[in-house]
Amino acid sequence: MSVVGAGSASLRRDILAQAGFNLDLVPAGCVVDDYQTDSLMNTVGLSFAPSGDADEHTDLWLSKCFAQLFGLPLAIPVAQGRLAEAMLSNVLAAPGDCVPGSLPFPTAAVHLARNGAVSMPMPSARSEACEPLFLGDIDTVALERFLENSGRARVPYLMLEACTNAIGGHPLSIENLRAVRSVAERYGIAVYLDATRIFSNAYLIEQRHHAESANRIAAIVLELCALVDGVWLSASKEFPVPIGGVLALRNRQVFEQCRDQALLFGTGLDVTAKHRLATVMADVPALVERVVERAHRVERFQALLEPHCEVVTPGCAHAVFLKAAAVSSHIGPDQHPHRAFLNHLYVKYGVRGALNPGASQETGEAVIRFAVPILGKDDHAIEFAAASIRAALSETHEFIALEEVNRPAGFSGALLATYRPVESIGL
Ligand SMILES: Cc1ncc(COP(=O)(O)O)c(C=O)c1O
Numbered sequence: 001m002s003v004v005g006a007g008s009a010s011l012r013r014d015i016l017a018q019a020g021f022n023l024d025l026v027p028a029g030c031v032v033d034d035y036q037t038d039s040l041m042n043t044v045g046l047s048f049a050p051s052g053d054a055d056e057h058t059d060l061w062l063s064k065c066f067a068q069l070f071g072l073p074l075a076i077p078v079a080q081g082r083l084a085e086a087m088l089s090n091v092l093a094a095p096g097d098c099v100p101g102s103l104p105f106p107t108a109a110v111h112l113a114r115n116g117a118v119s120m121p122m123p124s125a126r127s128e129a130c131e132p133l134f135l136g137d138i139d140t141v142a143l144e145r146f147l148e149n150s151g152r153a154r155v156p157y158l159m160l161e162a163c164t165n166a167i168g169g170h171p172l173s174i175e176n177l178r179a180v181r182s183v184a185e186r187y188g189i190a191v192y193l194d195a196t197r198i199f200s201n202a203y204l205i206e207q208r209h210h211a212e213s214a215n216r217i218a219a220i221v222l223e224l225c226a227l228v229d230g231v232w233l234s235a236s237k238e239f240p241v242p243i244g245g246v247l248a249l250r251n252r253q254v255f256e257q258c259r260d261q262a263l264l265f266g267t268g269l270d271v272t273a274k275h276r277l278a279t280v281m282a283d284v285p286a287l288v289e290r291v292v293e294r295a296h297r298v299e300r301f302q303a304l305l306e307p308h309c310e311v312v313t314p315g316c317a318h319a320v321f322l323k324a325a326a327v328s329s330h331i332g333p334d335q336h337p338h339r340a341f342l343n344h345l346y347v348k349y350g351v352r353g354a355l356n357p358g359a360s361q362e363t364g365e366a367v368i369r370f371a372v373p374i375l376g377k378d379d380h381a382i383e384f385a386a387a388s389i390r391a392a393l394s395e396t397h398e399f400i401a402l403e404e405v406n407r408p409a410g411f412s413g414a415l416l417a418t419y420r421p422v423e424s425i426g427l
Contacts, residue, residue: 006032012347020418021402023342023352032350033385035370038318040236041243043376058274065281069218070195070225072248074255077277079268081196081234082107084247086114087261088192088232091254092156093117100146101159102138103166105194106358108159110411119159120146124167125176133208133314135170136163136201140179152187161194162201162224166358168366169197169316171204174220177227190251195231198224199238199291200317217288230254235277237318238291240375244269244277294318294374297382301372304386309393312366321356321366322389328396335401335422338367341392344399349388 006012012030019025028034028042059077066075078084085108093099095116103121104112112119125137138160147155158180163169177193184191202220225231229251235244249255269277280287295317302315310326324338331337338355345351356369370385401422407413 006030006350009347012350016343016347020406021339021343021420022416022418023339023346024354024415025418026346026352031346031352033381033388034352035319035372035385036352036354038237038371038373039234040241040373040375043242043373058271058278062274062278062281065278066246066248069221069281069284070231070246070248071222072225072230072250074250074252075246075248076255076258076262077267077269077274078245078247078262079243079273081105081194081232081245082111083265083268084232084245085111085194086265087247087258088157088230088254089115089117090261091257092190094156096154097156098146098150098154099157099159100143100155102136102161102164102172102194103358104159105161105165105196108194109358117156122146124170133171134173134176135167135314136161136172137176138180140176140183143180144183147183147187147189152189155187155189157190157192157229158184159192159194160228161196163197163204163316163318165197165319165369166356166366168312168321168356168359169200169318170312170314171201171208171316172224173209174205174223174227177224181227190229190254191227193224193228193231195221195225195233196237197318198231198233199288200295203292203295203317217291218284238374239277239280239287240290241273241276241280243273290374291317294372294377297377297379298372300379301370301382301386304383305389308390319369319371321370322353322368323364324367325364326393327368329399330396331399331401335403336419337399337401339419340399340402342368343402344395345388345392348392348395348398351385351388351392353389 015026015030062077063075089111093112093115097117098120099112100120100122104119109119122138122143124135125139126132163171198221202217205220206216230249232247233245235241298317301320305311310323312321327338327341329337331340342353353368353370356366359366402419403422404417405420407417
């Protein structure tokens with residue numbers, strides 16, 4: 001926690017106004033305590049430095065590390081998860097296709113759309129009878145019905161996400177993935193997994209399912225990967241790297257076509273970045289330790305908020321999510337009440353959260369996210385953030401309604417849109 005230009009509430013009010021009341025556009029240096037993302041991509045001065053020299057064996061070393069972690073033999077290192085999503089959908093998806101599975105990360109959905117395909121989120125496998133510990137599980141009966149009706153020809157693959165972010169970071173269970181696999185096999189369809197938070201998912205499986213066993217997190221990751229045809233991930237969420245990712249596959253033909261994509265577009269990685277990725281991936285105990293430590297911090301964050309406001313439960317391992325209903329205010333639904341709450345939290349306390357990528361704005365959804373990166377947060381910061389959120393939620397009379405004034409074209413438009421306070425309209 002810290003920071004150069006975060007200053008006073010009145011300074012932050014000016015900074016926010018300059019950013020068009022879009023908190024995502026405020027520079028990180030102007031935030032006291034930042035939970036905008038768990039990505040380390042924009043973290044300045046990351047303390048981790050790779051040891052040893054990068055050399056021509058780096059690619060081989062990296063492949064071995066990927067194989068050791070994920071058990072998948074054919075891997076392409078990439079700079080970002082979204083590049084892996086693009087490669088896979090460019091190779092496999094065609095106009096008119098549907099890709100059923102979890103609620104996807106927004107960039108994955110857009111890459112499908114760019115190929116004329118659509119993602120088709122399946123309902124959660126929630127059962128009234130049992131405790132909802134694995135709400136990332138999908139309903140395999142609904143999946144089978146969908147495949148029966150749409151036919152195999154329109155479904156190039158299934159796409160699941162570990163710790164599905166859009167619904168609040170809920171994990172998938174091994175049993176559900178096994179059931180999905182068995183449905184997919186019956187229809188001859190491949191299964192791919194967004195493994196960006198697979199170690200967090202494995203931690204939650206260990207906690208919720210195999211509590212009596214010893215530390216099995218790395219083994220659970222391998223078990224999950226054994227059930228799929230490939231994984232991709234954005235490394236900056238669970239590994240201490242500012243950049244990196246991987247697309248790891250089983251099928252040689254798909255691999256070769258994806259490798260062609262890498263040749264066409266580049267991987268975005270230089271040898272130093274690859275070396276750094278290999279170094280952190282080779283140290284599995286340290287990797288597991290960091291993920292577990294972060295999960296404990298998130299549990300503490302959740303415990304500080306849960307008795308006082310509507311958070312998504314059960315809690316997950318990378319962020320705390322507020323439901324839409326947590327933010328009650330006088331502001332109408334078309335005047336951006338969630339953004340108004342986030343802006344108030346930032347101006348008054350210097351704490352930044354974000355609208356949750358991929359979530360819908362319905363009541364009960366995981367609409368606001370406070371993401372905890374694997375490096376850089378301590379208990380003191382978490383306590384400060386939780387107290388600030390609780391206070392800000394009760395200060396509804398101070399929220400300022402917003403009207404959108406400019407939205408650039410395209411997919412980026414929603415991220416770059418600017419606003420003005422409704423009270424200033426007509427001045
Ligand atoms: C679940 C998930 N998948 C994919 C991505 C895209 O990864 P990147 O930002 O490295 O392109 C992200 C990024 O936050 C993510 O959270």
